[in-house]
Each structure stands twice: as C-alpha cells, then as structure tokens.
Amino acid sequence: MSLRKGLVIGILAVVLSCISAFFGAIGGGLFVLNQTSKNNSSTEPILDTQIPTASILNFSQTDIQTSITQAVEKVSPAVVTVVGTIPGQMTFFGKAPDETVSGSGVIISKEGHIVTNYHVVEGTSDIYVILSNGEQVKANLINADIYADLAVLKAEGQMPAVAIFGDSDRLNPGETVIAIGSPLGEFRNTVTVGVISATGRVLDTGKGYAMEDLIQTDAAINQGNSGGPLVNLNGEIVGINTLIVRGGMGTTTVAEGLGFAIPSNTVRLISEQIITRGYFARPYLGITWQGINPTIARRYQLPVEWGAYVTSVEPGSPADRGGIKRGDIIVQIGDLEINQQRSYLNALFAQQPGDTVTIKIYRQRKIFELNVTLGTSR
Numbered sequence: 001m002s003l004r005k006g007l008v009i010g011i012l013a014v015v016l017s018c019i020s021a022f023f024g025a026i027g028g029g030l031f032v033l034n035q036t037s038k039n040n041s042s043t044e045p046i047l048d049t050q051i052p053t054a055s056i057l058n059f060s061q062t063d064i065q066t067s068i069t070q071a072v073e074k075v076s077p078a079v080v081t082v083v084g085t086i087p088g089q090m091t092f093f094g095k096a097p098d099e100t101v102s103g104s105g106v107i108i109s110k111e112g113h114i115v116t117n118y119h120v121v122e123g124t125s126d127i128y129v130i131l132s133n134g135e136q137v138k139a140n141l142i143n144a145d146i147y148a149d150l151a152v153l154k155a156e157g158q159m160p161a162v163a164i165f166g167d168s169d170r171l172n173p174g175e176t177v178i179a180i181g182s183p184l185g186e187f188r189n190t191v192t193v194g195v196i197s198a199t200g201r202v203l204d205t206g207k208g209y210a211m212e213d214l215i216q217t218d219a220a221i222n223q224g225n226s227g228g229p230l231v232n233l234n235g236e237i238v239g240i241n242t243l244i245v246r247g248g249m250g251t252t253t254v255a256e257g258l259g260f261a262i263p264s265n266t267v268r269l270i271s272e273q274i275i276t277r278g279y280f281a282r283p284y285l286g287i288t289w290q291g292i293n294p295t296i297a298r299r300y301q302l303p304v305e306w307g308a309y310v311t312s313v314e315p316g317s318p319a320d321r322g323g324i325k326r327g328d329i330i331v332q333i334g335d336l337e338i339n340q341q342r343s344y345l346n347a348l349f350a351q352q353p354g355d356t357v358t359i360k361i362y363r364q365r366k367i368f369e370l371n372v373t374l375g376t377s378r
Contacts, residue, residue: 067233068193071178074235076189077132077161078107079228081182082116082139082153084124104181104228105129105153106163106237108271112155115271116227117242118144121151129155130182132189145270145280147209147349148262149242152274163229166236168263171196171215179219179241179259181228194219194257201260202341203243208291209345213266215239218257230261238264283351284377286317287324289344303365307331308344322372324361332360353377 082105088096103120107113114129121127127139137157144151175196182188197216204210217230221244230239239261246258273280289308297305308330313319324330331338334357336347351357353376361368 068176068178071231071233071235072180072191075106075161075163075178075229075231075237076180076191078159078163079132079180079189080105080107080114080155081130081188082114082120082227083128083130084121085126086123087125102182102224103226104224104241106227106229106240107155107159107161108163108165108237109275110159110162112139112157112159113142113271113275114139114153114155115240115267116151116153117240118146118149118151120227121153127153129153130188131160133160134188143274143279145274145282147211147282147345148266148270148280149211150240150262150267150270152271163231163237164235165264165268166232166234166238168199168215168238168265171199171232171238171263173198176233177217177219177238178231178233179217179221179225179228180231181221181225181241183222183224186224190225192220194259197257199263203245203260209343209349210341211242211260211262212346213263214242215261215263217259217261219259220257221259236264237267240264240267279378281353282377283348283353283355284318284375285324285348285372286314286319286375288312289330291344292329293340302329303362304329304331306339307362308338318372318375322359323370324359324372325363327363329362330359331362333357334359348374 081102083100083102086099086101088098090096101120101124103116105114105116105120108115121141121144127141128136129139130136137155139153139155142152142154173196177194177196179192179194180189183190194217197218199213199215201214201216202210202212203214215230215238219230221241225241226243228241229237230241232238241259241261244259270280288311290311292302292304292307292309294305296302310324310326310328310330312326313324330344333347334351336342336350338344338347351374353374356371356373359370359372361370
C-alpha cells in the first residue's frame with residue numbers, strides 16, 4: 001500500500017469516528033430529555049422546594065371614621081356665614097360707602113333661629129346668611145345681649161340642620177374640641193381642632209365690664225370665626241367662639257393659640273330668653289356711673305380704691321326709690337365687692353331682676369347700706 005492511500009484511509013477513519021460521536025451525543029441527549037419529561041409528568045414531586053411566584057397585592061377601600069370627622073359631619077351643616085351691611089356715614093366729603101362685615105353663626109332651631117356674636121352684627125342694617133350648601137337667605141336680628149356679646153337672628157326658609165347644646169359645665173382642660181366657622185368670610189365651614197386650655201377665664205373688655213367664665217382653647221380661631229360653634233366630640237355645642245388674644249397691652253410679644261368662647265350654658269340661657277321674650281332680662285339699677293381705680297382715687301382723694309361713682313340717678317328708677325344719690329360711691333352689691341377682679345356691672349349682673357339686694361355705699365366718707373329692689377333691663 002502506498003503512502004498516499006494510507007493517509008486517505010486514516011482521514012476517512014477520523015471523519016467517521018467524529019460523525020459517530022456526534023450522532024451518539026444527540027441520541028443520548030434525546031433519551032435523557034425523554035426520561036426527564038416522563039418523571040416530571042409524575043404526581044410525585046422531585047424536590048421539596050417550590051419555585052417562588054410573583055406576589056399578588058389585594059387592595060380594599062376602607063371608610064376611615066373618627067370621632068372628629070363624625071362630630072364635624074353632625075354639626076357642619078348647621079354652621080352658617082353671617083354677612084351684614086353697615087350703612088356709610090355722612091362726612092364732610094359726602095356719604096361714605098357702605099361697609100360689608102361678616103362672621104359665623106350656628107342654627108339652633110328648625111324655625112331658623114341662629115346664634116352669633118353681637119359684634120358681628122353690631123350697627124348693621126341688612127343681614128343675610130350663607131347656608132352650608134351655599135344658599136343665601138335673608139335674616140333679621142331679634143335681639144342681642146351686648147355684655148355677653150351674643151345675638152339671635154331669625155333666618156327665612158328651610159334650615160338644612162340644627163345643632164344641639166352640650167353642657168359646658170362638664171368641660172375639662174385637655175379635652176378635644178373643634179372650631180367651625182368662616183375665617184375671613186371666605187373659607188366657609190373651615191374646621192380646626194384643639195383642646196380646652198382652661199375654663200373660667202375673665203377678660204376685661206375695656207368698656208367698664210369684664211367677660212366672665214370664658215372657655216380658653218388653642219383651636220385656631222381667626223377673624224370671621226366669631227360667632228361660630230366650639231364643638232365637643234359628641235357633636236354638641238359647648239361654646240360660641242368670640243375673640244382671640246394676640247398679645248398683652250403695652251407689649252410687642254405676640255401670642256398664638258389664645259382663643260376664647262362663651263360657654264354653651266350661658267349661650268342657651270340668653271338665646272332661649274331672647275327667642276321666647278324677645279329680649280334677655282338683666283338687672284337694672286338706673287344710674288350713670290364712673291369707675292374708680294387706685295389712680296383716680298389718689299387724684300381725687302377718694303376714700304376707696306375701687307368702686308362706682310354715681311354721676312346721675314334716673315328719676316323713678318330702682319336706685320332712686322332705694323335712696324341712692326348723685327355723688328355716692330357704690331362699693332358692694334349683695335355679697336359681691338367691687339374690686340380689681342370685679343367691676344360694678346359684673347357685680348350687678350350677678351344678681352337677678354326683681355331681687356331685693358343690699359347695696360353698700362360711701363357717702364361723705366361714711367358707709368351706708370341701702371336695700372334696693374332691682375328692676376329689669378331690656
């Protein structure tokens with residue numbers, strides 16, 4: 001055999017061996033794959049572990065309700081915006097334009113009686129209220145109690161809701177309360193939440209008397225909130241928001257969270273009398289007077305530092321019938337002494353119309369006690 005033939009035969013043998021190996025590998029792979037498929041079709045698992053699958057997130061819509069939201073839902077439909085017009089005054093240059101003022105109020109009867117602050121409607125000629133649904137209805141002023149800063153209106157038409165009174169005597173510092181009103185007259189039925197900071201607060205009005213037994217709260221109260229309700233978590237009126245204090249007299253210190261409300265028990269007493277009688281009865285004495293303080297007492301060398309100097313007595317009045325004269329200084333009414341914490345009016349208003357009380361006076365530097373039967377003011 002020649003060398004050339006030997007090489008050809010060797011190459012052919014190698015090629016045949018490769019082809020055999022190739023087809024053998026394919027056949028073996030198919031056999032293994034076939035056996036694996038058979039085993040996977042068995043009901044018995046091969047491994048204890050399972051291949052993790054993608055997590056499925058389930059969503060549900062939950063109606064979240066709290067005591068606060070429930071109280072707001074209960075009272076908010078009864079809260080109104082009070083808008084009044086103050087007629088323009090005549091000036092040297094002619095009549096000034098009318099002024100529009102606004103505040104808040106709350107419906108307290110299905111007949112349309114609304115309670116608000118007196119200072120909201122003071123001096124107004126035309127009044128209308130904006131209901132919670134945006135409807136505007138005309139309202140009339142029935143009457144007001146200036147000293148408590150309360151007024152009762154009567155609105156026309158059907159009322160969307162009526163709020164109920166709670167017992168303000170049961171309030172405790174730290175209790176959660178809600179203020180609802182129309183700050184700036186634009187943001188109708190705004191809700192703010194705070195706590196009762198204190199009860200029984202006394203604030204001097206600068207008008208010869210103090211507002212007593214006020215509720216202090218840190219719930220945000222802004223201009224326009226006046227007359228709106230302060231509400232407890234039962235959805236009951238516990239106060240009528242009346243004023244805020246930003247800072248003390250003669251100081252640049254600015255305070256926040258100092259809001260004050262008239263207790264609901266006072267509001268209910270006054271509003272019910274105005275609705276049934278047309279007025280709220282306060283005791284009447286029938287004098288004009290000037291308050292005395294230590295500065296005035298030193299200047300005029302008066303015998304007392306606190307009291308009410310009688311400047312005139314109305315003829316036929318309770319004071320006249322009781323023997324009070326011009327120049328007398330009233331220092332005590334009943335059991336209540338006039339002092340730094342209690343003015344003449346506060347001592348008088350603590351009495352009841354028709355009561356006969358002992359009034360202690362200084363006359364020519366001598367003390368006298370007079371029994372006076374108080375009248376009724378309207």
